[in-house]
Every structure is written in structure tokens, then in C-alpha cells.
Amino acid sequence: MWKFLKFLLIFTLFIAAASESAANSWWESASFYQIYPRSFKDSDGDGVGDLNGITEQLSYLKEISITATWLSPIFTSPMADFGYDVANFTEIDPIFGTLEDFEQLLAKAKELGVKIILDFVPNHSSDECEWFIKSAKSDPEYKDFYIWHPGKISENGTRLPPTNWISVFRGSMWTWNDERQAYYLHQFHVKQPDLNYNNPKVREAMKDVLRYWVRKGVAGFRVDAVPHIYEVAADAEGNWPDEPSNPSVADPADYGYLQHIYTTNQPETLDVVYEFRQVLKELDEELGGDEHILMTEAYSPLDVLMQYYGNGSTDGAQIPFNFVLLSNVNKNSNAYDYEQQIHDWLDNMPAGSVANWVLGNHDQSRIGIRLGVDRMDLINVLLKTLPGVSVSYQGEEIGMTDVSISWEETVDPQACQSSIEEFESLSRDPVRTPFQWNDGHKAGFTDSNTTWLPLAEDYKLVNVKRQRGIANSHLNVYKQLQNLRATKTMSDGEAEVKAISENVIGIKRFLSGERTYVALLNLNDDLESINLNDAFGDLTVELEYILVTDKSVRRKGDKIYADSIVMLPKEAVVLGTIV
């Protein structure tokens, strides 16, 4: 008998060990949070956020149970595109602090158990980068670091850019450089020349950037503007084809005027993503410890995005950002639309990959504006109960909304390059305003009397300090969702997502031996009666309210019969089986 028990014990230990080793990697059910450093917290009173400000507020990320934060660029930059124009990829810009400040941030983050992800901008550098300056001088080492062309001579003898390509930020993608006597290519701003990825030295230099920061202790990278990395290969004479126009856009300077078949989503782009991942895998091997991750930013067709994960024999990014809910649903979308978008991703992922959900960033209108202020909590419930990785943009947890900014106050280059009539539809400033910490001076963002972008007028109502004290504030709903995510069901369990009616989305999360949870979201203003037994099998007769929002009359802990649930307008709840 004893022998048998001992066998059983060893066997159980063996099983436990086996499931331990098969355990998820740290990022697989992680909550990511994007910090836009200029706007998070200013520590030195110049009205611009900085690294010491982030370090000061890291405990807030702990408070809201964030696993890892990705920082928009903090590198040396003339700030023509607020840091997305990098002059030196391995140097901190003085506006944000010093390398020592960054090391201190890493140390504090480690102490708190929050990981730091850096923004990696491979497509271009600043025109003030040493590499570009040398390239313009035809320095032998750097002359092919960028994409140069003497242009075309037209019939009347004038010189024209080599192609009709249009920059994302308007106008020609080519700018003449007097020193080099050639045009250079820039998919974005004129101060953001594209690097030449056909040059192995460029690929190696950029891989060295990854190596440098990993050795400093970062957990991975969010990779910017990936579809733009490669342009179509030039022909034997070194020329490129023009892009076809797009009949629906009339303005010839507008990026939308052309179909970008030669300047985005070229097949070589995938190889470079795989190569970047390979660099991280080599570092994983060398350094041990937690896996380093790659999160890629690409607004590309779904079949292309799925290849970012890898191609079956070669690994790609662990987290190819999923923008389906950001790009393809709007205020008028119904539950079937949401269901379809969610399934598009879940059903098309390669086997063994992990889903991720991105609801906002520093380029897109905030959730409250895009999908409705009264759906703020509902959308956070969705983000946090879907399986896999969640990515929040700073301020969405307290329901910050876009701030209206006048033409005079506008600083975003994408808007400044347009006109007073058009800038509002192009400006990304409204979503980049200072974070609202409290109801004090400048919302606690800075001691200065000026801020680089104006502060939201509603900061006395919408701020962290106030929301801490209100039971069902956006912040407290967010925190409760984070606690729920810590359960085994949510981190390891399976998911069933469906539209229960035109207005109601249901997400069932379940795991053998664990409690089952069902999130229900009523998108609209009708009262909805729901029989959950019809929608989802395997529930207990009664369910318990695990989470409610301020749209509910029910309270946390209330019980309800699974076959007769009533959802109030815009209500979002999480119910749990009774165990």
C-alpha cells in the first residue's frame, strides 16, 4: 500500500513538473501598457514627460497589474516626428534624461516586476543621424545605407523624382539632397530617410541595436511601421515602377491617392522580422532567463499578418499587433460585427500562437471617442476577457478622451504639413495630451505652468486620484478586470466568443477543474433578456456577478439564474459559475 502511495506521489510530482515545463511563457497572457513618454509624467518641470517621471510612477503600473510597458521612442532625436525620427538608436535624448536614468528605470522596474519594452524604429533614421550625414557625403562605409537615386530627366530637361510615390505625411516620397546630388527616399517625413535593407550592413547595424538594449535589460521590442521596411526591388537599370492611383482620392499630395503595391508589404519584410526574432532567440540562449519578445506594428491584410507569427519552419514575432478591433469596428458596429472580427483573428492564427488585442495607441482616436464614452468600461471588459495578450494605451484605464487642439497649438507634423481646414482629421495631438494624475496643478503631470500639448479640460473629473475613490470608476473596473485575469481560467483557459443577439456579445472562458466565467456586453440601449444556457453549455443553474460597471443595478456577489439574465443599456458584466 505504501509503495503504491509512493508511486502515486512520484507520479503526481512528475505530472506537476511536466505541466510546469509546459507552462506559458511570461508574455502569453500578459497585460501590456503603452507609455507615451512625453505625456506620462514630467519630473523636471519643463512641461515634457521624461524617464525619471516614468520611474516615479512605475508603482502605478504595479497598482493596475501591468506585466510590461512599451515606451514610445526615447532616443536622441530632433523630434521632427516626436522621436520616431531617431538620430542615434543607442542614445537617450536629453529631453527624456540620460542612460543612467534609463538604467535606474530598468532597476526600479525589475524590483517591481514590471518589464520594459522599447520602441524599435527600423524603417528610417533621422536625417541628423551620423549614418545619413556620412551617406550624403558618399562615405564608402555608409553610402548605401539609404535609398538614393539621381532622378529622371523629363522631356523639357527638368529633373523629376524617380517615381510618383507619395509619403505617408503627404507630398513626394523623394527629396533632393544637394550634397549627394541625388534624391533620397522617405516613406514618412522628409527628416526620416528610409534605411536600405538590401544592404546587409544596415541589417547588421539594426540588429546590433537590438543586442545593445537587450544586454541593458529590456524585455523586448515593439517594432514600428514594419510594412514600410522594404520597397519593391529596382530593375536592372536601378529604376522603380510608379504606383497606380486610387480613383477614390482626388488630392495628388494625399497618401491615399496611390495604391501602395510597391512600397508596403513586400515579401522581404517577413524575412527581416524573422531575422530580428532570430537575434532575440540567440540572446535568449546566451543570457537565459525570460524570453525576449517582438511585437510588430503593421496595418496589413490578415493573411500577411498571420505570416508575421512565422512560416511554420521559422519563428516570427510572438505578438503581431492585432488591430481588427481598432480598425474594423466603429460606433455603429453590432455584436455580429464584433464576433466576426474577433473570429477572423482567432480562427486564422497558426497553431500554437497566442492572440493579442490592441485597442488604442498614440496615432488613433481614443476608445471613448471612437466607440462611445458610455462604452468605455464595456470595451475594457472585452479587451481583458478575450484570450491572450491585452495592450492598453495610457489613459484608457481612466477613460481619457481626445482633447480638442487649435491649429495654433498643433505640433504633430502630419497635421502641420496640411492646412487649417484639414489638420483636425490628420492630427494625432488630441490623443497625446498629458496624463491626468489628479485634480491639482496641471493634473499632477508637471510643476510647470506650460505643457507641450494642452491638458484636457475635464481633468478635475477624469483623473487617477479621484477614480481610486469611486467604487465603479473606469479605473476600478480596470483593476478588477486585472485581478480576474490573474485566475487560471483567464490565463490558461479556452474561449468561446459569440454574438448572443444583435446587441450582446458573450465571451465564455473555461478550464477543466476551474471556475467558468462569462463576460456579457450590451452594446446598445435596449434591454436584453438572455438565456445563457442556450448560448453556452456547461454552466451552473445559478451564476454569480463577479464584475459590474456603473451601468448595472446588480451588485458584485449577487446571484442570477443563467436562463434569465437581463442586460441594461451599455451594461457589461462578468458572471461566474457557482462552485
Ligand SMILES: *[C@@H]1O[C@H](CO)[C@@H](O)[C@H](O)[C@H]1NC(C)=O
Ligand atoms: C550613438 O551614441 C553613442 C553613445 O553616445 C556613440 O558611441 C555612437 O557612436 C553613436 N552612434 C551613432 C550612429 O551616431
Ligand SMILES: *[C@@H]1O[C@H](CO)[C@@H](O)[C@H](O)[C@H]1NC(C)=O
Ligand atoms: C517640365 O515638365 C514637367 C513634367 O514633365 C513639369 O512638371 C514642369 O513644370 C515642366 N517645366 C517647365 C519649366 O516647363
Ligand SMILES: *[C@@H]1O[C@H](CO)[C@@H](O)[C@H](O)[C@H]1NC(C)=O
Ligand atoms: C520560412 O522562412 C525562412 C526564412 O525566410 C525560409 O528560409 C524558409 O524557406 C521558409 N519556410 C517556408 C516553409 O516557407
Ligand SMILES: *[C@@H]1O[C@H](CO)[C@@H](O)[C@H](O)[C@H]1NC(C)=O
Ligand atoms: C506659475 O504661475 C503662477 C501663477 O501665475 C506663479 O505664481 C508661478 O510662479 C508660476 N510658476 C512657474 C514655474 O513659472
Ligand SMILES: CC(=O)N[C@H]1CO[C@H](CO)[C@@H](O)[C@@H]1O
Ligand atoms: C502607432 C505608431 O507607432 N505609429 C508610428 C508609425 O511610424 C510613424 C513613423 O515612424 C510614426 O509617425 C507613427 O507615430
Ligand SMILES: [Ca+2]
Ligand atoms: Ca521633463
Ligand SMILES: [Ca+2]
Ligand atoms: Ca523602407
